[in-house]
Amino acid sequence: MNVKITKPDCILFEGEATLVQLPGTGGMFELLENHAPIISALAKGVVRMKTAEGEKTFEVNAGVVKCQQNDVLILIQ
Secondary structure, three states: OEEEEEEOOEEEEEEEOOEEEEEEOOEEEEEEOOOOOEEEEEOOEEEEEEEOOEEEEEEEOOEEEEEEOOEEEEEEO
């Protein structure tokens, strides 16, 4: 999946990942390849991703995620 994590002032990550774990407002959830389209609010927590270089983590206070056709856009504060 192509993943992009952005803040209002910068891009934190842009690249490929095989798994993205997100802190949703209703609890943690995961996105895998070919996931159904989704838009969801994010709560305070940690975004975890599995990439070719290993696991990457990002702290989130709040945000939104959009996933469609293996493109994942994560907008965070």
